[in-house]
Amino acid sequence: MSPAVYLFTLWVKFSSMSSVLGLLFLAIGVPIILSSVAVDGKTADLLVNLVNGPTLAMAISYTFMQDNIANTRQMNDGEYLSLLFARPLTRSQYIVSKWLAGSTGVFIIMMLNILTFNTAQTLQGRNTVVDLNFWSMSDLILNALSYSALMVVIRSFPMRLGIAVFIILVYASLIGPALSFSMSSYEGAIPAVYMIFQALVFISNFLHHFVFPGIDLFEVLNTTRFSVLPLVTYVSNILMYLLLGTVLLSRREFSYGEE
Amino acid sequence: MAKSEGSAPETELQENVSASQKKSYGSTTAVPKWLLISTMFLLIVRAGLSISESISPPKASEEIKWRTPDTITPSDRGSDKLFFYEFSADWCEPCKQLESTALSSREVVKFLNEKFIPIRVVDRKREDGKNTPATQELEDLFSVQAFPTMVVALPDGTKIQDQLGVVNAVGLKKVLSEANTLSNYFHGKECLINAEPKLATEYFEAFLNQTHWNHWRAPFASILCALAFETMNDQEGSKRILEKAITTFKDHSFPYPIITHLAGKISFDELLKEAGENKGSRLMAYAYSGVQDFSRGNTAQATEKLSWVKSNSNDETSFEYRISRSLLAQIKMKKHEFRSSAAPNSTPPNLSPANTAPSNEGPAIQPAASQSGKSREPGNK
Incomplete structure (x- = not known):
């Protein structure tokens, strides 16, 4: 890891007004909006799943990594990238530094996100729905590391391909809860509709097993x-x-x- | 010339730097061997484990003691434990995922085995064309449309909590804990209808303490708890609960006005004004005010209010309807007893709950009367 790249990445993100505003919206704006619509326990739980689920983690990672990986435009680290690689810094060191910087940023934003959500719930006289304990903190750190690693790859793709991959992953993460159960009967459904549903289930399951790098440490x-498979899956995904x-x-x- | 003179040492320097770079960094674009080897190794291990676990899944060290719908006995129905139903099907992939994750969590397994009667309801419609009557009855009772569906219910079938789809271990534990807490509220209501106000107060207070008075059902629990105290002629207990409710609840929408009415801060007319045209709010206002009147011996007012509830409620299973019907039956019985006692050689009336209420209506609240013995204890006080 290169400490210079690590610190510079964090500095670039937290010193730019536009990126700070974008991150503050995700960290504070989104939980306030979600909390204001969480009128009862059920809705709050659904929204917590959204807050804790892969969608928001990916959105934060994606935003944090924006213009961060090998950006050749004359902005942010684009200005110094050519100079950087003229030095004896290996590409892997650069990637690892960016990954760790991204993880740090994502952890801070996710933490703010949860604290804001809990505070908003308390101020509205409701129970806090995300308990901050050893397990949730561990998950927060581990998931910040894994989602940042995923975003490092996506951000390393050519831009259009990266956006396309990101949209597919967001789709899969959003459709996940809808596919977490099977209808008792498809009687009367058009066969094509049923086939499309089955295809969606297959794609979503594939993405959840092989792409989404999240881990639930308490459950594992x-x-x-007990099985080491979830741990092996988590580490192998990051590597x-x-x-x-x-x-x-x-x-x-x-x-x-x-240029 | 100078350039050509300096070119030899520069070349030498470049070669030296290049050699030292190569020694310490290698090529800057090279993929580190450790990363390549460890990734390949872990991917191979992962593939091997996936295949091995799909053939032979890991054995559970501790399992949920599942029951089937056909093995529920009358003693289970009479137990204090809540029923935890898991509706699943053999073809349901998310059900298998739930089984291997949340339902295999040590804490969930322990909690389910200790505090609940876990019942697995497996749908066989797709395989056999129909379900067993017990399975179908439960699916109809809880309107199960998809799998996995988890339902926590009282032994009499009153649904307390439900959860559709896969949930993680922390989420499931939370659902179960909340159901356990909520069961105190439902037990309290049943005790109030079954003329066990002392036990009812214990259940309601347990519920309020466990939720720290911070649950959307807490205002209702405080109202019912206060009424249960009044029924025992414990005005201090009622006052204590109502005062705490008035200072605790920040949301002053319905049913808050009922609390202020029971505390004597607003009249019944003002309460009705607060209820507006909302039928549900008016039913609650009439019912709870009627119960208070009954407890204080204002029989005429109680009869008027409770009759209104009985004739205007469309839901005969609602708490308001059931309590009104029970109390009206008791008032009627007392009038009858009064007439009988006025007659010569009449026998003293037996006011035990079982005798005062008609058999089809169940026992009713006894105003400051003898309380039936304790049959249950509030959970997790």
Whole structure:
């Protein structure tokens, strides 16, 4: 890891007014809006799933990583990238630094997000729905690390491809709760509708198993059927994303004459 | 010339730097071997574990003691424990996911086995064309349309909580804990109808303490708790609950005006004005005010209010309807007893709950009368 890249990434994000405003909206604006519509316990639980689920974590990671990975435009780290790679800094060091900086930022934003949501709930005379304890804090840190790793890869793609992949992942994360149950009967449904539903379930399950890198540490460690598979899946996903990020970045050329 | 003179040492320097760079960094674009090897290794291990666990899933160290709908006995129905139903089907993939995650959590397994009667209801319509009568009855009772659906209910079938779809262990534990807390509220209501006001106050106070008076049902629990105290002629207890409710609840919409009315701060007419044209609010106003009148011996006013509830309520299973019907039956019985006692050689009336209420209506509240013995204890006080 390069401490210079790590600190510079955080500094760039938290010193730019436009990115701070965007992040503040996700950290404070979104939970206030969600809390104001959480009129009862059920709605609050649904919204907490949204806050805790992959969608918001991905949105925050994506926003935080914006213009952060190998940005060649004359903004943020684009100004110094060519110079940076003229130095003996390996691409993998760069990727790891960006990943850790992103994780730190995502953790801070997610933490603010939950604190704001809880405060808004308390001010409205409702119970807080996200308990901040060892398990939730561990999940917050682990998920910040994993979602940032995923976003490092997405942000390393050419821009249009990256946006397309991000939209597919958001779709899968949003449709996930709707596919967490099966209807008891499809009698009367048009066969094509049923087939589309089955296809959606398949795609969503595939993405959840192989792409979404989240982990529920409490569930993994407090189970009566202990398995190392979730832990291996979590670590292998992060390593895979860092490897892909390094490979993608290594294939790009950077020089002063590029502009 | 100078350039050509300096070119030899520069080349030498470049070679030296390049060599030292290569030694310490290698190529800056090279993928580190440790990253490549560890990623490949973990992906292979992951694939191997996935295949092995799909063939032979990990054995559970502790399991939920599932029952089936056909094995529920009358003693289960009479138990204090809540019923936890899990509706699933063999073809349902999310059900398998739930089974291997939240329903395998040590804390959930322990909590379910200790505090609940877990009942697994497996739908067989797709395989067999129909369900067993017990399964179908439960699916109809709880309007189950999808799997997995989890329902927590009182033994009499009153639904307390439900959860559709896969949930994680923390979420499920929370649903179960809330259901356990909520059961105190429902038990309290039943005790009030069954002429056990002392036990009712204990249940309601347990519910209020567990929720820290911060639940949307807390205002209702405080009203019912105060009424239960009044029924025992414990005006101090009633006053204590109502005063705490007045200072605690910040939301002054309905049913808050009922609290202020019961505390004597607003009249019944003012209460009705607060209720407006909302039928549900008016039913509550008439019912709760009627119960207070009954407890204080204002039989004429109680009869008028409770009759209004009985004739205007469309839901015969509602608490307001049931309590009104019970109290009206008791008032009628007392009038009859009064006439009988006025007659010579009449026998003294037996005011035990079982004798005062008609058999089809169940026992009713006894104003400051003898209380039936304790049969249950409020959970998690």
